[in-house]
Amino acid sequence: MSRGSSPIVRRQRLGVELRRLRETAGLTGEQVVDQVGWAAKSKLSRLENGRSRPDLADVLDLLDLYEVRGRDRDQLVAIARDAGNTRGWLRAYPVMTQRQRGYAELEAGSARIREYGLSIVPGLLQTPEYARARILSSRPLSGQESPAGAVPAQRPNPAVGPVAELPAPQEPDTEVAARLARQTILTRTSDAPRYEAILDEQALLGRGAPDEVRDGQLAHLATLAQLPNVTIRVLPCAALIGRHFIPYSGFSIYHFPDPDDPETVAVETLARELVLTDRNSVERYARVFGWLGEAALDPPRSRAWISARIS
DSSP: OOOOOOHHHHHHHHHHHHHHHHHHTTOOHHHHHHHHTOSOTHHHHHHHTTOSOOOHHHHHHHHHHTTOOHHHHHHHHHHHHHHHOHHHHHTTSSOOOHHHHHHHHHHHTOSEEEEEESSSOOGGGOOHHHHHHHHHHTGGGGTOOOTTOOOOOOOOOOOOSSEEEOOOOOOHHHHHHHHHHHHGGGTOSSSOOEEEEEEEHHHHHSSSSOHHHHHHHHHHHHHHTTSTTEEEEEEOTTOOOTTTOOOOSOEEEEEOSSTTSOOEEEEEOSSEEEEEOSHHHHHHHHHHHHHHHHHSOOHHHHHHHHHHTOO
């Protein structure tokens, strides 16, 4: 599977461009909706905020109104097609759940991924056993403790934007399979992203999984660290981060091949997924990642640290 355009990033890129064109034309949102004849006034807001899959006909209406022609028009039409091509993008995966789709879209289109694991190992690095332990551990919070593994019907796909509610979980086997599908980007034969993870010591030796599962996870990390595009670094608990800075949570930073696609930060919280693209927020997380990198063990010492703790 080669790297393709990320639909979620293309939606965000398209939204930024459409907002810029409207403001350049000196039009308010209400004026645009009235002139193109849309019944729902929220449609423009959802497009400009990257919260809905664009209909190409709607985008063409806006480009006509803003009098966009030539190469600029062709480029925006191509971006709109990428933004709406969720089905085509999903064909590259054997299975994918709504719960993990947002992360998969970001990962698949990335040229570079940087992740910090504060208390758990990031999904791209998890073994099936570790992934299952993490998935099952949160089920009581969603009322998903049925011995038969039954879950209620899924909610609709959450809106893509700065804050999106987590969809209902699916069967553990399906969730694990989806996570494993996401991991194929690290070993794909062409355009594999450069991946760097900084893992806090507590994520590796803490309460994230039973001992036997944790041992298998450490062995898996030792193997992944040998990949030419993967860098894994360990952050000791005693390490000084910046001026005694304490990270609030784990996070991921995604950089894309097209320099005009916004660099993106994703933060998974207990009840929400935060997807941040504004420059100030992204720069703050990048700065924190830099501090973490200065405090973490270098790659050779990290590999030795991991190997020494495999039972």
